[in-house]
Amino acid sequence: MVAHLDRVRVGSSAHRRRRRDRGPKPRRSGRSAPAIRSPQRSVRTLPWLARVARSSVMDGKRWARTRVVSDPLTDYERWELGTYIEGQTVSERIRIALRRDVEEVGPDFRLFDAGQADAVAVVMEYDAERRWLGAEKATAHDAVAELLALRDRVDAATVSLNEFLAGRRG
Template sequence: MRSNVPAAFTDLLAGTTRTAVHLEMRDSYAVDYEAGPFAGWRRGFRHDPDDRASWWRPWLGLVQETVTRGVTIRRARIVSEPVTEYTRYLYDTTFTNVAAGELVRWLPRRRASDIAVPGNDFWLFDDQVVRWNHFDGEGRSLGPEVTDDPAAAKLCATAFEEVWARATPHDQYEIH
């Protein structure tokens, strides 16, 4: 069931009053090996955590604003081990998400084998609205889909909580 809830991510987050959770399950997302942040990271560039002005971006401001309103934002990543180069990049840059107020955990894919997870990454807002993130085989976004179908929301909530319970907090996870 598709919903008439707003599809814009910022609108969904603005309407959230308690929790926003995000489950990521891909080993790479739209990797650009020639340009952009991932390419810079591959060439050895690393953000200085102490130079906040150099890495702060609008997304982090939105997260910080949302967390300041009292919303808990949690992100869990199911990852293959050994991790891909892109996952290593995500790991190295996750300190920015944490600085903005997100709680982030990592779960090795082998430890998620018996968890029923949806077929797509998702955001779940207040356990009621799901924003599916659809990707092609190369990790390019095919656009979101939003639903308030109670069965989909329950599936996502249950899957996320099971992943979260098994996952390791970012500051304790060791890249393999």
């Protein structure tokens, strides 16, 4: 189990694919966790994150994200899409697919250096209450290749974040 994703080395590329339509189930107070509010992790407010963004651009690293969403969007998805705008400003490639346009999309996962000999996949695990439990790291060629093929299949049904926000939803 990978406890912290920051322990995974990123050589030249990182890709994140998410499919969840909700955050964790509401707590007893009735509020969703995390509370839906403006993102706190920002290149404007966290110097270390700004350094990562600058060095990624300077080193030619590619960051990409594919998000599968409902139509209409859930409150959680609407909030989450709003947090992506800043990532896009620092060269993250963000693509959105409607759930109805893709078949079963498998687990949430991250791919690091896909297509390289030392590629790594990290598959996210959640409990029945949609709380993150951790992640399993996969380095076997077949496991990484299967997730890469899944990413490519889902990506074929996506539009850019800008197109999605402008109303072009497939």
